[in-house]
Amino acid sequence: MPDNQSHILDQNAGFGETEPPIKVAARDVCVAYDGKQALNHVSIDIPDRSVTAFIGPSGCGKSTFLRCLNRMNDTIEGARVTGSLKIDGAEVNDKSIDPVVLRASVGMVFQKPNPFPKSIYDNVAYGPRIHGLALSRNDLDGIVESSLKKAGLWEEVADRLNDPGTSLSGGQQQRLVIARAIAINPEVILMDEPCSALDPIATAKIEELIDELRENYCIIIVTHSMQQAARVSQRTAFFHMGTLVEFGRTEDIFTNPRDPRTQDYITGRFG
Amino acid sequence: MTDTSDTTSIRDAVSRQLPRRYRAELRFRAAGLAAVASAVGILVILLISILSQGLPAFTVNQLVLPVHLDRSVVDPEGDASEASLRRGAYSRVLQDAIRAEFPEVTARRDLRNLFGLYTPLNATRLMDDVLADPSLVGETYTFRMPIADDLDLYLKGRLVEDRTLATSGLLTISADGDALALNSSAPDFASLVEDAVATMRAEATALDARAERARNLAAELEGSDAEDALYEAERLSAQAQALREELAENDGRIELNRDLPTILVELSGVAVRLTALDANGRSASGEAMLGDAADISGAADWTLYVIDTPESRRRVSDQAIVWTRALEARGLVRTDFNTYLFSNADSREPELAGVKGALFGSILTMLIVICLSVPVGVFTAIYLEEYAPKNRLTDLIEVNINNLAAVPSIVFGLLGLAVFINAFGLPRSAPLVGGLVLSLMTLPTVIIASRAALKAVPQSIRQAALAVGASKTQSVFHHVLPLAAPGILTGSIIGLAQALGETAPLLMIGMVAFIADAPTLGLEGLTQPATVMPVQVFLWSDGAERAFEARTAAAILVLLALMIGFNALAIYLRRRFERRW
Ligand SMILES: Nc1ncnc2c1ncn2[C@@H]1O[C@H](COP(=O)(O)OP(=O)(O)O)[C@@H](O)[C@H]1O
Ligand SMILES: [Mg+2]
Secondary structure, three states: OHHHHHHHHHHHOOOOOOOOOEEEEEEEEEEEEOOEEEEEEEEEEEEOOOEEEEEOOOOOOHHHHHHHHOOHHHHOOOEEEEEEEEEOOEEOOOOOOOHHHHHHHEEEEOOOOOOOOOEHHHHHHHHHHHHOOOOOHHHHHHHHHHHHHHOOOHHHHHHHOOOEHHHOOHHHHHHHHHHHHHOOOOOEEEEEOOOOOOOHHHHHHHHHHHHHHOOOOEEEEEOOOHHHHHHHOOEEEEEEOOEEEEEEEHHHHHHOOOOHHHHHHHOOOOO | OOOHHHHHHHHHHHHHHHHHHHHHHHHHHHHHHHHHHHHHHHHHHHHHHHHHHHHHHHEEEEEEEEEEOOHHHHOOOOOOOHHHHHOOOHHHHHHHHHHHHOOOOOOHHHHHHHHOOEOOOHHHHHHHHHHHOHHHOOOEEEEEEEEOHHHHHHHOOOOOOEEEEEOOOOEEEEEEOOEEEEEEOOOOOHHHHHHHHHHHHHHHHHHHHHHHHHHHHHHHOOHHHHHHHHHHHHHHHHHHHHHHHHHHOHHHOEEOOOOOOEEEEEEOOEEEEEEEEOOOOOEEEEEEEEOOOOEEEEEOOOEEEEEOOOHHHOOOOHHHHHHHHHHHHOOOEEEEEOOHHHHOOOOOOHHHOOOHHHHHHHHHHHHHHHHHHHHHHHHHHHHHHHHOOOOHHHHHHHHHHHHHOOOOHHHHHHHHHHHHHHHOOOOOOOHHHHHHHHHHHHHHHHHHHHHHHHHOOOHHHHHHHHHOOOOHHHHHHHHHHHHHHHHHHHHHHHHHHHHHOOOHHHHHOOOOOOOOOOOOOOHHHHHOOOOOHHHHHHHHHOOOOOHHHHHHHHHHHHHHHHHHHHHHHHHHHHHHHHHOO
16 A cells, blocks of 8 residues: 555656645535535635545535535535535625526536437537537537547547437547536536546546646546546545545645544545 | 355255246246237237228219209209209109119109118219209219118128029019919929928927927916916917928928018019929919019020028018119129218218218317327426426325326316306317317326426436536426437327227217218317217217118228327337437
8 A cells, every 4th residue: 555655646746836726715615405414514725727636435425515516406406505615706606696607617527427319519519509609600610629629539539420429438428528518618627426437448548638637627526546536636635424524735645644534544444 | 265065055056946947937928928919819800800890881882873964853943053953853863863774663662662772862962063063954964872871781792691593494484463483494493492491391390399398388387377388389389380281281382481581583684583482493483573574485594593581681672682783783883982981971871971070070179189288298297397396286286187197088078068168168069179178188198108208317418418507498408308209209199099089078078979061170170060080980889770880890990090190100200309319
């Protein structure tokens, strides 16, 4: 284990000279499902243009917190969110913020690839279309192409854009979903265990992609793999039983965690 | 690591179970196969029986008669105006036409039978022809009319048992008082004599057996009951005795009557019905049924036509059959495709009855059902499934919808009667009301099926749409509904097919009625009196005339065709939707 950690450290060495600005600021965010508390007073500052990993045992509230950021909790009956959550200083839970507008700027990628049962082209073009981002067919073609390129899928699908998105392999589907998310040019991209349904090679591709996207987006990724968190993220937050136990630079969390629970979790003693 | 001995014991245990598992699987598959086979078998039997019964109704035998449309008869005013043409005596035109074929028929009763070869309703059809083309007046016009329903059945070989016997002798017919004496140079009648004798002997034996049973019964009974039984036994014995004596009398000459098969001697233009057969098998007595038979000698070209069903046990007389055969021989009877079945509405006369009225009624009714129950049902389902909050009220609504699907359909008829007819004052027997009632009946089915289809759409699709910023409505209409469409369609079609085959609720709103005019296919048709296909089947199955039997099956076939068309459309639409993934 210690060997492994040093390796991770090497990989991330040299990071952190310049501190990026804060993108997401949460203060005392609580979530309850049907009165059952799932998230307890979470306060966190997530920086822009970097990857933040959420780790923690199953059921600790990682997905719940992620869903607060694009108000997907609104669609869950019985979910109640309190506290303050600001993206670029604007209150997310404010009545004046329309979830549709919010979600246009906070994209989300789910655990299981969920392309629409439509063509590859239509999958990517759907967002720009409903938001009216493309003025012409040419514009739209351009957006689709650049999104697919950013998602590293263009080479593989360029000649079969009219095939159904569901005909792609799992890894390709997940990259298609990422292309769909970045087609509307969001500021924040939420990824809820994006690789847990994928094989190692597809996972490597996605991780590579996340690393590239980091330059332009604020990326928050939930993961169950310590290695993945160590490889792709600059910040790591450890959740346990609805509370944020520890948050800091990834290398700090993995090399010398302050909380014994974090220590136990990353050394594989529970979780 | 598992112990080696452990693994072997597990393997042993599994293999010991194995034969039993395979046997169970085999049994299950055999049972499934048997169930499928019996279902298919029953379906095939059903189809074959309906087809064999219904197919004859798709052809009709028509009389093709030249009718002379005498101006003074069909145009009493002489001005060729519609009013005048409508007052013409078209039945007389038809009567004259048929009389021209059989000039020898003069007696009033015989004439009435002759005019019974076709239904008088044909006079109206003739009038319609003349009204459509007034230039026919004064001309001789070849008019086609369906032959009377029973004779149609006779011509299709579905009314009587009959056979034609070849003859070898030369036939001589001479007058013998009022009757005719027939003689053949060969024993051509011999087999008929044998048949008749055998029939009479068998009859006598049967009578004896019944008498015996009555006697046995008398022995068991007492008092007046025993006396009655004995009396009955005596009567039956006497009848048997009389039959035997009859056979013995007159040198074995057999008198034919209405209870014995009819025997006709046929030669060109002449038909003689035999009234008695001599034992020698060469001579017989008869009476003329057609043409002049009094003076024929040495005719070689003649046949014996036997109708084994006695006249007393059938609905058409020997005379009518003779006339029909004569018309057929003269080429005046044609077998045509039964266009009346499709171009006419219901009629009291089977030969003119058709399904057009019911078909149009069904189409109009289904249009209402499609326009009402599908959109209302689908939108209700979308609202309940996608938008409605889950609370007491929506639970109550859901339970009610599920219960409504189980309400006997006749209750919807009562509702329709009370609400649409009595309260809203909509007309009775109208497709509009029928459609409304059937829509109510179909709604729960459509809602339940649509909700199930919507529920089956994976949640991840909704999330995907919402996550890229689609509104709720956009996610439903862009993604969920297209995916649910095949299921919604299937459910709706099932509901519509149910409505198409429904009779009971229509009973209440007066759609089970004899309606002789088809509604117009249009908006105004919605309020005209009409009936629907299953009701037509029901009405015809109750018809007194035997010809309605075949028409009932034919109507069922039309209904089945409609259903198959409907389902084919559903499958086609479903394929189309599914091809868009
Ligand atoms: N839709 C929901 N309804 C009710 N409870 C939920 C729902 N989603 C999550 N929870 C509960 O909230 C807690 C946190 O869940 P979640 O955020 O999914 O955990 P994680 O993603 O960290 O595994 C769990 O106890 C879970 O049972
Ligand atoms: Mg989760």
